[in-house]
Amino acid sequence: MSTTDGTAGTEPVLRMEHVTKRFRLGGVLRRTAHVAVRDASLELGRDEVLGLVGESGSGKSTLGRMAIGLIRPTSGSVTVLGRDILSLRRSELRTYRRRMQMVFQDSSNSLNPRMTLRELLEEPYRVQGLHTPAEREVRALALADEVGLARAWMGRLPHEFSGGQRQRVSIARALALEPELIVADEPVSALDVSVQAKVLNLLKDIRRARGLSLLFVSHDMAVVDFMCDRVAVLNGGRVVESGPTSQVLRAPADDYTRTLIEAVPRL
Numbered sequence: 657m658s659t660t661d662g663t664a665g666t667e668p669v670l671r672m673e674h675v676t677k678r679f680r681l682g683g684v685l686r687r688t689a690h691v692a693v694r695d696a697s698l699e700l701g702r703d704e705v706l707g708l709v710g711e712s713g714s715g716k717s718t719l720g721r722m723a724i725g726l727i728r729p730t731s732g733s734v735t736v737l738g739r740d741i742l743s744l745r746r747s748e749l750r751t752y753r754r755r756m757q758m759v760f761q762d763s764s765n766s767l768n769p770r771m772t773l774r775e776l777l778e779e780p781y782r783v784q785g786l787h788t789p790a791e792r793e794v795r796a797l798a799l800a801d802e803v804g805l806a807r808a809w810m811g812r813l814p815h816e817f818s819g820g821q822r823q824r825v826s827i828a829r830a831l832a833l834e835p836e837l838i839v840a841d842e843p844v845s846a847l848d849v850s851v852q853a854k855v856l857n858l859l860k861d862i863r864r865a866r867g868l869s870l871l872f873v874s875h876d877m878a879v880v881d882f883m884c885d886r887v888a889v890l891n892g893g894r895v896v897e898s899g900p901t902s903q904v905l906r907a908p909a910d911d912y913t914r915t916l917i918e919a920v921p922r923l
């Protein structure tokens with residue numbers, strides 16, 4: 657069955673094939689390079705949560721950013737919703753990016769400190785030239801409701817919110833343009849454990865209600881166990897193991913995965 661956007665019904669939302677990212681390092685001659693991701697392949701289906709796990713520096717963030725065109729791979733292919741995003745012109749990618757959004761670890765950096773909650777939630781529509789001002793306001797209120805931010809707070813500035821509330825603002829902004837794919841890069845790592853649980857539950861509910869596909873980057877195996885249907889384990893930029901979460905976490909085939917799991921008493 658074909659959908660209106662030209663993708664087949666069974667087509668994964670995200671397909672990355674043999675993706676490598678080499679960062680050039682050092683001085684003017686730029687002769688040395690660091691390989692952050694090596695020949696990585698993965699697929700994310702509709703309505704699915706795929707976790708990317710691994711130690712710090714294993715290439716998770718780089719792979720997550722490449723999934724939505726924020727970083728261009730050195731080689732390999734990235735297909736999102738049936739389109740090869742590496743072949744898109746810059747302006748086309750900007751338009752296409754409405755369908756794929758990112759939630760970062762530290763919302764303090766991504767929220768303009770001088771904007772009120774109302775302005776922050778209206779901004780995605782304004783930037784895209786969508787809707788009338790009145791309609792934007794209605795949509796901003798609906799987004800606040802969806803992520804559990806009180807309407808009475810619409811005039812507040814980012815510093816007046818807690819870390820968890822700021823992360824809700826970031827999630828709401830990512831949802832504004834109704835994306836089909838979200839990459840969440842350590843979205844709760846900067847939060848206290850009790851707040852983490854609330855934000856994770858919110859993400860889970862929203863993902864289910866909207867039928868979103870989620871690429872979930874985390875170094876925390878317990879969080880991944882809670883959130884993800886499938887997991888890909890990265891070590892030194894390579895995908896060393898992938899499969900259903902319960903299988904990878906409870907019967908890992910790879911030595912490195914086993915070491916990661918043994919480091920987590922909570923599992």
Ligand SMILES: Nc1ncnc2c1ncn2[C@@H]1O[C@H](COP(=O)(O)OP(=O)(O)OP(=O)(O)O)[C@@H](O)[C@H]1O
Pocket residue numbers: 679680690691692710711712713714715716717718719875
């Ligand atoms: N812009 C860059 N230039 C040079 N090297 C980079 C760049 N971005 C990342 N790297 C390097 O690539 C490797 C992978 O980094 P990446 O941030 O993807 O890992 P990660 O698993 O997400 O780690 P963390 O959890 O610490 O963010 C690291 O060695 C990092 O230092």
